[in-house]
Amino acid sequence: MTGVKHMKWWGWGVDGIAFHHEDKPRLAPFVLDKVGLDITTPGRRSLQLEDLTIPPSRLSDQLRATLTKIVGQANVVDDDLDRVVHTKGKSVRDLIRVRRGELGRVPDVIVYPGSHEEVQEIVDACVDADAVLIPFGGGSNIAGSLEVPLEENRQIVSVDLGRLNKVLSIDDEAGLATIQAGALGPDLEEQLGRRGWTLGHFPDSFSHSTLGGWIATRSSGMQSDKYGDIAEITRGLKMAMPGETLELRPLPSTSTGPSVREMVLGSEGRLGVITEATVQVHRLPEVREIQAYFFPSFAAGLKAMHDITRSEANVTVSRVSDERETAFSFATQKKSGGVSKLVTAGLMRVLKARGWDLDQICLSFVGFEGSKGHVARQKGIVKEIISEHGGMNVGTGPGQLYDQKKFDTPYIRDFLLDRGAAADVSETAAPWSKLKPLYDNVIEAAENALAEVDRSGYIMCHLSHSYHAGACLYFTFAIADDSPEVLERYDVVKRAIQQTFIDSGGTLSHHHGVGVEHSPWMEQDLSPAGMKIIGELFAGVDPKQNLNPGKVVHTGRPGVSVLSKQPED
Template identity: 50%
Template sequence: MSDRLSAREVKRHKWWGWGLDDVTFRYDNKPAFPVLARDKVGVDLDSKQPVEPDLSDFEVPAGRLPDAIRSQLVGVVGEENLADDDEYRVVHSFGRSLPDLFRVRAGDFARLVDAVVYPSSEDEVAAVLRIVLEQDLVLIPYGGGSCISGSVTPDVHEQRPVLTMNLGRMRDVLEIDDTAGLARVEAGMYGPDLEEQLNELGWTVGHFPDSFTYSTLGGWAATRSSGMQSDKYGDIEDIARGLRMVHPDGTAVTKAIPGRDSGPSVHEMILGSEGRLGVITEVTVQVHRISPVRQVIAYMYPDWEHGIRGMHAIARSTDVTPTFTRLSDGPETEFSLSMVKEPTSTKSKVAAKVQEGLFSYLRSKGWDTTNEMSISYVCFEGSKESVEQQKSLVKKIVKGNGGITLGAGPGAIYDQKKFDTPYLRDFLLNYQVFGDVCDTGATWSNLNEVHSTVYDAFYAVQREQGLPGFMFCHMSHSYHSGACLYFTFAFPYSSDEQALGQYYAAKNAVQQAFVDLGSTVSHHHAVGIEHQPWITEDVGEVGVRMVKGLLADNDPGRNLNPGKVTTP
C-alpha cells in the first residue's frame, strides 16, 4: 500500500467551479466562438466584463459540529484529516450541478456541511459511521464532487450536524488477478490515478466519463456511471464485479464473480445507491490488457438521419466491435467547428485550407455545411490487422449511409480534448449564461422522435420566457437496443432573482419530454435531488415504494445522505 496522502494533498475542485484555479476556457484563439455566442445566445464576449467570485466577499456561517463530537472524530482520523475551515466546507457542500454552481457563486450558503473527514482505511470509515449513528449525525460520502444531480448537497432544512466523508486518501490498487483480469481498488481512486497505476502494469479499466479527471471509482459505482468507451468496456455495472460497503450493521461484501444467481441482487442494490445504504470502500473491477493499436476516425454525414442510420448499422454489425461510437447532430457539429483554433502554423493553415476545400465540395453536392452536417467519431482498438479490417468495414457502412470518411486527424484532436468541456460552463457563468446537459437512454425505434421532441420542448419554453437559447445533441453509448442521447443547452438568464426559475423551466421541459416518450430520466447522471421529480414516472409507483422500503429498512434514522434518490 502506498503512503497515504494528507487531507490537504487530496485533489479537489476550486470552490466556485470545475477543476483547478489556473485552468480556464479561452476563446481569444477561437475566432468562430464569439460569433456563435453572439448569434445563438445573444452575448457579446468582447463587450461584457466577466465576473469571477471571491469567497472573501461572502459570509460563511459557522459550523454546527459540537466540540465533543469533533474530538471523537479526530480520535479516529487525526487532527490533520478533519477539515472544518470555510473553504473546505464550501467545496464539500456543493457538487457541480448548475444550480449548485449558481448558488455557490452567489454565496447562497443556507446549509453547509459542518466538517469533512478523510479516513485512510475501511476500519476508519466504520468507526466514523459508528459515531454518526451514536450521535445522530448526517453522513454524506464524497468522491470527486463532480456529480451534477445534487447527490452530495446537504438538505437545506437539515438541523442535525452534517459530515462529509471524503475518500480521497484511499487510492490504491490493492491486488490484480492476472488470470481473471480483475483488480481490487480502493474507492477513493481518481480516474487518472487509476489508469496510471494500471497502465504501468499493462492494464486498463477503459472507463472514461466526461468527469474522468475529477471523479472517483467509488463515485462511479454509487451513481451508475457510464464512460465514453462503454461500447467496448461496458457501463460501471458491467465493470464492477465485486464491492465492499460499510453499512450500519457491518460490511456488505459482494463476491467478485462473472455472474450471480442469489435472488434479488445485493450487488445491484449497492450500485447507484448514492450513499443511502452505506459507504463504498472498495470495488473489484474488470481490467483489460492495453491494445497495441488505438485510433479514432472521424466521419461526416449530410444530416442527423443519415448519421443515425449509420450508427445503427455499426451497432448491429456482427463484424465490428468499436470501442466507442459518437454522432453529433448539426447544431453540435456547428458548435464543435466554432471551437477550432485559429491556424497559426504552416501545418494548421494547410489543414484549414483542406477543410474549406472539402466543405466547398460538399456544398456543391447539396450538403448543408452550416446547420445539418453531422460529424461522427468511431474508436478502434486491437491489433494493427484487426483495426485496419474494422476501419475498412465501418468506412463501407458510413458510405452506404451517405457519409464520408474524414480520417484520423480530426479524431485525434477530439480524443485529446474530450475532458475539457466542463470548463466552458464556468466560463459561461462568468457572463451570466447558463450551460447545462440532460441525457437519456432511448431505443433505436424512437431515438429520432426523442431528438426532435426535446428540441421542440426547449425552444417552446425559451419563446415563452422571451430568452434566446441554443441546444445541441450527440448520440453515444450504443447498445443492441438503443443508445444515449446527450443534450446540451445554453441561454442567458435575465436577472439573479429569476435565474434558477428560468433554468428549471428549460430543464424540466427537457426531462418531461424524456419520460413522456418512454425514455429514462437520466442515462448516467444519477438521481440525486435534481432528477427526483421524475423518479415515479421512470420506475413506477410500485418501484418507488420498493426503493423507499429498502432505504428505510437499512437507514431508519435517515443518517445516510437523506433526501437523495427518493424523498422519505
C-alpha cells in the same frame, strides 16, 4: 494537511486552467447569433472566499473527539475552504448559488479516513450521534447528489475518500483489479497502466471523479461501447453500512436471488459508503485510433450508429453530433492556416458539389482498439456502413483533437456563467425505434420553453453510447440570462426537457444519476411500485435517514430537498 486536492470552490477544475475564446475566431460570432450573448465582454469577478458568509460549524465536542480518535486530528478538518468545497457539487444550480454566496447548509466537518475500517467506525459514530453522513469523492456530481438538506438541523459530516486512492491488487489471470473507492480517474489509470492494464472507463468528469462516485451514480464512460458501463465493469465491492460491512465477491455471474450488487449501484450513499471495488480490467491495446466522419443529416448518422452496433464491428466509441452541435464544434476550432485551411475549404466544396446542405452536416467519431489487424478489419466494416448511409471519412485529425479536448468541455460552463449564460446538460436513453422522435420532441420542447421565459438560448445533441436495444442521447443547452431570476427560467427549460424524455419513451438519466435534480421524475420512470421497493430498501437499511438523506427518493421540485418542506410551486 491531508494531501487531498480538490476542484475550485466556485467552478470546474483546478485554478489556472480556464476556457478562452481569443484563439477561436468563429466562436464569438456564433454565440452572439445563437444565444444572443457577447462573449468578448470581460467576465465578471467572482466572489472571493472571504466575501462569503459561512455559518459556524455545529459539530459537538463529543462527535469531534470521536472522529479525531478514529482518523487522527490532522484528518478532521473544519476550515472555511474545505467546508465550502464540500457543500455542493458542480451542477449549474450549485455553481450559480455558490457564486452568489448562497451556501445554504454547510457540512460541519470534513473527515478523511485512511482505511475501510476507519470508514466503518465513522459510519457507526454518525448513526450513534444521529448525525448526517454524506460521502464525497471528487465533487463533480451535477445532479445534486451532494446537496445538503436545506433545513437539516442535525450535525453534518462529509466523508472525503481522497486518501483511499490505491490499486490494491490485480488478478492477472481473471483480469480483475481491486481498487480503493477514492481513486480519481487519472490516478487509477496511471497505477493500472504501469502494469499494462486499463479500466477503460472515461467519463467527461474523468479527471475529477472517483471509482466510488462512478459506482454510486451508475456512471458511463466514453468507451462504454466496448468496456461497458460501470455497472458492467464492477464485479465486487466493499461498503460500510450502519453496524456492518457488506462484502460482495467478484463473481463472473450468479443466480442467488435479487442482485445486492445492483442495489448498491446507483444508491448515491443511501445504503452506506463504498470503500473499494473489484472491477474488470483489460490489457492496454496495441493500437488506439479515433476516426472522424461527416454525415449529410443527423437521421443518417443515427442509422449508421445503429447498424454499426448490429454489425460484427467491436468499436470503443460510436458518437454522432446533430447539425447544431457540429456547428458549435466548428465554431470552437482554432484558427487554421496554410495547408489545413486549404484542405478544409476543398472538402466543403466537394460536399457542396455532391448536393450536401452544409448547414446540415453532422460530425461523427468512431473509436477502434486492439491489434493492428483487428483495427484494420473493424475500420473496413465501419467504412462500408458509413458509405451505405451517405457518410464520408475525414481522417484521424478531428479524432485526435477530440481525444485531447474531451475532458475540457466543462470549463466552458464557467466561461459562460462569467458572461451571463447558464449552460447545462441532460441525457437519456431510449430504444432505437424511439430515438429520432424523442430527439425531435426535446428540441421542440426546449425551444418552446425558451420562448415561454422570453430568453434566447440554444440546444444541441449527440448520440454518445450505443447498445443492442438503443442508445444514449446527450443534450447540451444554454440560456442567456444574467438576472436574479435565472434559476427560475432555467428550471422551466430543464423540466421541459426532462418531462419530454419520459413522455417520449426515454429514461430520466442515462449516467448522471438522480440526486435531487432528477428525483421528481423517478416515479414516472420506475412506476409507483418501483419507487416503493427503493423507498423500503433505503428505510430498512437507514431508518433514521442518516445516510445522504433526500437523494433518489424525493418529492417536490428539482434542487429543493424533501426535508426542506418547501411548497412545490
